[in-house]
Amino acid sequence: MNLVSQWVAFKTIVYREIHRFMRIWVQTLVPPAITIALYFLIFGQLIGSRIGEMGGFDYMQFVAPGLIMMAVIQNSYANVVSSFFGQKFARSIEELLITPLPHYLILLGWVLGGDARGLLVGAIVTFVSLWFYDLSVVNWTLSIFVVISTSVLFSLGGFLNALFAESFDDISIVPTFIMQPLIYLGGVFYSIQLLPTFWQTVSLANPILYMINAFRYSILGSSDLESLGFSINSALFMIVGFIILLTTICLWSLNKGRGIRS
Amino acid sequence: MLSSQSPSALAISGLKKTYREGFIALKGIDLNVEAGDFFALLGPNGAGKSTTIGVICSLVAKTAGSVSVFGHDIDHDFAAAKRCIGVVPQEFNFNQFEKVLNIVVTQGGYYGLPRKEALVRAEKYLRLLDLWDKRNVVSRTLSGGMKRRLMIARALVHEPKLLILDEPTAGVDIELRRSMWDFLQQVNASGTTIILTTHYLEEAESLCRNIAIIDEGDIIANSSMKDLLGKLSQEVLVLDIVESLPPDFTLKGFDCNWVDAHCIEVSIDREQHVNSLFAALEAQQLQVKSLRNKANRLEEMFVSLLKNPSKQSDIDYPHHESAEASA
Numbered sequence: 232m233n234l235v236s237q238w239v240a241f242k243t244i245v246y247r248e249i250h251r252f253m254r255i256w257v258q259t260l261v262p263p264a265i266t267i268a269l270y271f272l273i274f275g276q277l278i279g280s281r282i283g284e285m286g287g288f289d290y291m292q293f294v295a296p297g298l299i300m301m302a303v304i305q306n307s308y309a310n311v312v313s314s315f316f317g318q319k320f321a322r323s324i325e326e327l328l329i330t331p332l333p334h335y336l337i338l339l340g341w342v343l344g345g346d347a348r349g350l351l352v353g354a355i356v357t358f359v360s361l362w363f364y365d366l367s368v369v370n371w372t373l374s375i376f377v378v379i380s381t382s383v384l385f386s387l388g389g390f391l392n393a394l395f396a397e398s399f400d401d402i403s404i405v406p407t408f409i410m411q412p413l414i415y416l417g418g419v420f421y422s423i424q425l426l427p428t429f430w431q432t433v434s435l436a437n438p439i440l441y442m443i444n445a446f447r448y449s450i451l452g453s454s455d456l457e458s459l460g461f462s463i464n465s466a467l468f469m470i471v472g473f474i475i476l477l478t479t480i481c482l483w484s485l486n487k488g489r490g491i492r493s
Numbered sequence: 494m495l496s497s498q499s500p501s502a503l504a505i506s507g508l509k510k511t512y513r514e515g516f517i518a519l520k521g522i523d524l525n526v527e528a529g530d531f532f533a534l535l536g537p538n539g540a541g542k543s544t545t546i547g548v549i550c551s552l553v554a555k556t557a558g559s560v561s562v563f564g565h566d567i568d569h570d571f572a573a574a575k576r577c578i579g580v581v582p583q584e585f586n587f588n589q590f591e592k593v594l595n596i597v598v599t600q601g602g603y604y605g606l607p608r609k610e611a612l613v614r615a616e617k618y619l620r621l622l623d624l625w626d627k628r629n630v631v632s633r634t635l636s637g638g639m640k641r642r643l644m645i646a647r648a649l650v651h652e653p654k655l656l657i658l659d660e661p662t663a664g665v666d667i668e669l670r671r672s673m674w675d676f677l678q679q680v681n682a683s684g685t686t687i688i689l690t691t692h693y694l695e696e697a698e699s700l701c702r703n704i705a706i707i708d709e710g711d712i713i714a715n716s717s718m719k720d721l722l723g724k725l726s727q728e729v730l731v732l733d734i735v736e737s738l739p740p741d742f743t744l745k746g747f748d749c750n751w752v753d754a755h756c757i758e759v760s761i762d763r764e765q766h767v768n769s770l771f772a773a774l775e776a777q778q779l780q781v782k783s784l785r786n787k788a789n790r791l792e793e794m795f796v797s798l799l800k801n802p803s804k805q806s807d808i809d810y811p812h813h814e815s816a817e818a819s820a
Contacts, residue, residue: 232572236605243602254590322586326647329550329580330603331572492554493512493547 232331241336244327248344252310259310260352263302267356270298271363274420286422288451291364296447297419300381302356304414304439305406307349307382311341311389312402319393324491334485338390338478345386346379353378366450373463374449380470381442387477394481394490413439418447423455435459438473441466500564502528502655502686503549508558510544510710518544520710521558526688526703528563528654531681533701533718534690535795541710542690543583546659550580563654576604579653581644583660589633593624596632597647604651611650618646621676638665642673649680656680657688662696674700694795698722706798713798729787730759730770735780744773758787 232240252259271291279290286293318324327337360366368374388405396402417439423431434440444454445466456466484490503526510519519541526532536542547553549560551567560567565574587596594615601611619625622642627635632643641661648656658677662670670693677700681687691697697704697718704721706714714721737754747770748760759770774781 232576232605239605239607240603243599246602247599318588321589322582322584323588325550325552325582325586326600327603328552329575329578330600331575332603333572488554492552 232333237333237336240330240332241340244337244340245343245347248310248314248341249347251314252344252348259306259348260355263306263352264355264359267298267302268359268362271295271360275363286424286455287453289364292451293422293447294420295360295364295366296450297443299353299356299360300378300443300446301414301419303349303353303378303382304385304410304442306352307345307385308389308392308406308410310348311345311386312393312396312406314344315341315390315393316396316399316402319396319491320399328491334482338387338481338485341390342383342386345389346382349382349386350378353382368450369452370449374446376467377442377446377449377470380467380474381446384442384470384474384477387474387481390481391477391484394484396490410439413437414443416440417443418455419443424458431459438469441469445470499528500561502526502530502563503688504559504561505545505549506559508545508548508560509556510541510548510553511556518710519548519555519558522707522710522712524705524712524715526655526686528686529681529684530686530703531678531701532686532688533697533704534688534707535694535697535704536690536707537799540707542707543659545707546580546582546657546688546690549657550578551575576651577654579648579651579656581641581648581656581658581661583663585640585644587632587640587643587647589631591632592629593619593632593635593643594628596643597650600647601650606651614650614652615646618649622646623672638669641665645673645676653685655686655688659690660692661689662691662693670696706795708799727763728761730761730767731785731787732757732759732774733782733784734774735782736778738779744770744777746773755782 271294275291275294279294282290284290284293315324318327357366392402392405416434417437418434423434423440426434441456441461444456445463448454448456448463454463456463503524505522505524508519508522508524509517511517522541522545524534524545534542534545544553548555549562549567551571560574562574562577565571565577567574591599594612597615597619598608598611601614602608606614615628616625619628622645624639624642624646627639632640635643641663645658645661648658661677662673665673674696677687677689687700689697689701701718704714704716704718705712731752734755734757738751738757740751742751742757743749744757744759747765750758750760752758761767761770771781
């Protein structure tokens with residue numbers, strides 16, 4: 232397959248993935264917007280006004296970057312895991328596996344599809360947040376880098392989950408029992424400085440904490456990371472490191488036919 | 494005309510497949526399909542047909558052996574090998590929520606066809622398969638026969654040199670099946686090699702020039718259809734007789750079985766002629782109203798070759814088709 236053919240095939244996968252979630256926009260784009268709007272209303276507006284400051288900021292200002300990242304993470308992951316596993320379940324994945332497409336393009340196509348949804352939902356949620364407070368971004372470059380790289384990372388995670396999943400239970404276990412607790416305990420709603428020292432140390436093992444705080448830093452210019460002795464660069468290296476790790480595992484699994492060839 | 498130097502459309506050597514749970518699906522098969530052939534791969538359920546196809550298409554990992562498609566090894570030159578293959582699987586495996594045209598165009602895209610070209614080809618094949626009027630219909634609403642034709646259009650959109658059809662006419666009514674046969678013969682006549690697996694032995698006998706029979710992971714017969722059928726030692730003819738026949742009716746020189754007062758079954762050996770049968774009947778002043786084979790000739794050969802003939806129940810015979818069609 233020459234490069235032009237590969238480019239056409241890659242565009243076809245990305246187009247199909249975007250077309251899929253746009254076609255069912257009521258299921259894919261509206262619910263996160265409503266959920267996050269409710270978070271803003273309840274935690275930010277109603278309860279937040281009684282909380283006062285968090286991490287040196289108004290509670291609404293503090294919680295907004297976390298909620299945006301939460302939407303990006305959940306939707307990037309959900310798009311890839313449901314699309315890939317759905318195709319595996321219906322066996323329509325065979326349409327793709329019988330073609331001469333190299334595995335890295337299949338992976339890249341799905342990841343970009345997940346990114347597209349994650350970033351679109353992130354943009355919708357950001358737009359919704361403007362109803363509740365005035366957004367000002369300290370470092371645009373950093374915020375764009377963090378949000379895109381986090382979206383890539385969780386798209387890869389969704390792909391890996393779908394690759395090894397054998398039932399619909401398998402694709403709900405990871406988001407429900409692993410991702411959701413890590414997101415909620417990753418400093419979306421509170422500063423981990425509120426925690427006792429022991430739990431602060433435990434929280435440092437949560438990779439999502441670094442992503443949320445890196446994004447919060449890019450928006451507000453301050454986050455829990457520096458106060459805990461970590462630089463933003465360390466968070467960025469960690470995100471990139473996880474991307475490399477998951478990409479390697481996904482490609483190795485695809486080449487070995489794990490989850491897709493009997 | 495294809496050169497004698499041109500590589501085989503499919504060359505399989507020592508192909509083995511053992512599944513993780515220990516089931517041995519293929520025990521080291523060798524198979525060669527010449528370019529331009531219309532080839533039948535027959536066998537009862539679980540014989541290894543779909544596993545063989547799965548290995549050729551890289552959907553099943555082989556345990557040992559080699560497979561090459563038009564000279565391209567599927568391990569070392571997988572892109573070129575895959576480019577040559579179009580597959581129509583046994584089960585519907587397209588996106589049931591997608592529109593017909595999108596399914597075919599997207600498949601073209603996977604093979605690197607620019608959208609404009611993919612649209613032209615999709616129109617060509619959807620028209621040929623009488624699906625163009627349904628191009629904007631969501632695929633799950635199509636009838637079973639239309640879904641089968643959609644999978645054929647999808648498999649042809651990149652114009653493969655080798656088309657593999659795994660029971661393409663399963664569940665399709667007789668009229669539509671015959672029109673699909675005509676279409677497949679046109680595709681074959683245009684130079685595309687076709688490998689067909691089917692449960693309808695009449696289909697294989699009508700369409701295919703060469704045949705392999707696979708049973709319990711082994712190839713038990715591999716020859717031209719003519720040679721294979723030539724090995725039949727006996728045929729059973731069913732005759733409807735105008736006159737009334739007694740239950741102890743016999744016919745000199747023939748093994749004869751009384752069915753009812755107006756029907757007998759007569760076994761004819763290879764050495765015997767139908768003319769001599771008619772002569773024997775005429776000697777008894779009996780008139781034949783109609784005559785037919787008791788079973789499809791290929792069916793008889795197929796059953797005689799199987800290690801475990803009880804598996805023949807997996808096969809659909811012509812008289813079953815008639816029953817389905819009249820139901």
